[in-house]
Amino acid sequence: MKGVILAAGIGKRMRPVTDVVPKPMVPIVNRPVLEHVTRGLVAAGVEELLVVVNYREEQIREYFGDGSRFGARITYLHQENPAGGTGAAALLGEEFVGDQPFVLTFGDLMLTPSNYADLVQGFRQNPGAGRITVNWIEDPSAGAAVTIGEKERMVKIVEKPPKGTAESNWNNSGIFVWTPAIFDAIRRVPLSPRGELELTAAIQLLADETGKVTVYQLHGLWSDVGNPAKVLELNRTILSDASLGVPVERGTYPSAVIDANCAVAPDAELGRCEIHDFTCVAAGACVQDGAVLRSCVLLPGAEVGAGCRLENAIVTPGARVPDGQTHQGTPEQPAVIL
Structure with missing residues (x-):
């Protein structure tokens, strides 16, 4: 199985750190967050990777090279317009993945590494149109609230629901397994009010049309690496709890x-x-x-x-x-x- 990692963003909330390094290269317990993502995917058997880059991409290319020292084979793709939305970024992987299922993930996420293997294994055991990951949070208004039906089926996903309106506390975690059907869904959704192609809109369309988008509930650690305070918090969390499985x-x-x-x-x-x-x-x-x-x-x-x-x-x-x-x-x- 191949994997697509979205790592092109500027990381405005991480400033001033991202004035000198791209956000995927910000270290958590001394490894770039993108290295944690890469190693987790490789351990799950996802060894052929496309990394979508833009901002300060030379640092990413120089550090990871061809991926061989991480057990991966890495190809890079420059995204001309990182502001085009998450759906537009995902579309860039279409030629790379061909006609096979693939993992799609954002490159600024920290999670217990075994989640990658569990996600992939779950899809292989029960293949469908796709499988998304969720984590439980108190307020999903800054993310995307996911409603889960019977047999792990995804019913609804709502991008940034206003506070107090979410039907669920399950939040879209940003790691997925998709069949190439997701690309057609992305092309068919209208632009958001911000003028972007939103991946969540395509996910909803695919779920409605197929009924075969399922949900995997992450265990252990999950966090985006959003700002400088989060870097200190994650180091403290990981160094306090070896059971999270993050190597140090x-x-x-x-x-x-x-x-x-x-x-x-x-x-x-x-x-x-x-x-x-x-x-x-x-x-x-x-x-x-x-x-x-x-x-x-x-x-x-x-x-x-x-x-x-x-x-x-x-x-x-x-x-x-x-x-x-x-x-x-x-x-x-x-x-x-x-």
């Missing part, structure tokens, strides 16, 4: 004090410093003597000078915090150092 790599640094709930990549550079409270230090990052980090994220190539104090902070690739500086954000409003 840790190096050994005898000269540093590192809490067990932190993740420092094996090829970072640490002096006699302190790393506390769910801090993540990526490959190629450097923390010098006397620095103290709490609830921070250092992206590849970031450098924290001697004697610095950082809390609830994100240091972007190549950025350097000069010796002795203090930066203190909050979990809701992290300090971002460019």
Whole structure:
């Protein structure tokens, strides 16, 4: 089975981090979120991937290459107009997938990895027109509310229902298995009031016409990686709960004090410093003597000078915090150092 990953968006809510990196390259526990997606798909047997790119795409292409080091075969496709809607983005995969079922997913999602295999296996055991994923949330007004009927059949999907009007708390999670019938449905739906082709409208059309769109309820972790605060939150969640199944790599640094709930990549550079409270230090990052980090994220190539104090902070690739500086954000409003 092939897979299509939509990774072309600008990521406005993730600014200022996305002023220097595309959102799919923002790391969660030291791996780009797109790498988590890719590894989950490969483990599910989805090894031939099309990655739809645009914004700062050279970073994605350089990091993933042909996909071989992740066990995948990756092809890239440049999307000229990322603002055309989710349906327009999905249509770009039509030639790539041919006449076979395929996985479609957004490239900025974090979930318990075994969900990918469960989704694919469920479709193979009970094939239909498609299978969508859902997660339970208190308020689906910012997503798409999904009503589920008998035998896991999808009855209704409503994009961004006004607060208090949703018929269900099940939210469209953004990972799907489709047959190529979805492409015809996308072409037949009218443009939304925003002038976009909405994937949810095509999903509803396909469900109404076939009655064979089913629903898989995700287990464990699900989150979009929407803004800087979500990066800190996800690191804390994953490092607090190994049962979520998200892999974490840790190096050994005898000269540093590192809490067990932190993740420092094996090829970072640490002096006699302190790393506390769910801090993540990526490959190629450097923390010098006397620095103290709490609830921070250092992206590849970031450098924290001697004697610095950082809390609830994100240091972007190549950025350097000069010796002795203090930066203190909050979990809701992290300090971002460019």
